[in-house]
Amino acid sequence: MRYPQGGGLTAERRELRERLRFEAAAGFARGEDNAVIAHQLRVSVRSVQRWRRAWSVEGRDGLRSKGPASLPLLSDEQFAVLEYELDKGPAEHGWPDQKWTLPRIKTVIGRRFHISYTTKGVSVLLHRHGWSWQVPARRAVERDDAAVAVWVKDVWPQVKTPRRRSGPGWSSKTRQGSR
Structure with missing residues (x-):
């Protein structure tokens, strides 16, 4: 059973599923x-x-939980080393800007530990250890909130394509025939 966060069942959920299997075994014994x-x-x-x-x-015994479906490729000690490497920043690892991306982290893992992860696997690994995507802490210095508000109010309605109307009389055939 898979979940959107990328992980499998937690230990508690595995125990619950095992209890369900044992209840089913009682039903099997009763026929x-x-x-x-x-x-x-x-x-x-x-x-x-x-x-x-x-x-x-x-x-x-055939109904007992067999543990997690897969174990992480990096141990906790190796992940601590990875965090140290990530703290150094992307520039230290040869990238021109200060943005960590999943492919870049994947490359660092490959270079440092000689382990191959998929991009999705890197995402799962990071989420498993409490990491999440980040939003910049500050806005651009050049940002003018008043100019943005004026643009949204005056310019955007003119640029935005109008919604297609629906209902009687709004089909293309009806409009062409009514001319």
Whole structure:
């Protein structure tokens, strides 16, 4: 089971799923049908079928959690070294500006640890350790808020394309025929 944040199940969620599997095992022992167990536990019938197959081969041990789906490639000690490298800044690693991007961090990981990550993998790694994307702390010195407000009020309505109307009489055929 995957989540938008990129991680798998947390330890608590794995324990919950394991308890569900053990409840299903009690239903198996009572001879209940897969569909009934799935309905009671609010899971898919397919999951119950898979659990029943594991239970019939290995018993209750076949339903135990096997731990996280994947372990991170960088250890906590290596991630601490990576944080030290990131604190040095992109210029220290050969980039002309002070912006860290996922591809740049991926390159630093490859150079420093000889480990290949995907860009998405770098994102997951950083989020797993509490990092998130950042917004600049200050606005550009040249910014003129009054000029921006005037532009939004006066210029933008003229530039913006009008919304297409819908409803009776607004189709292109009707408008062409009414001329």
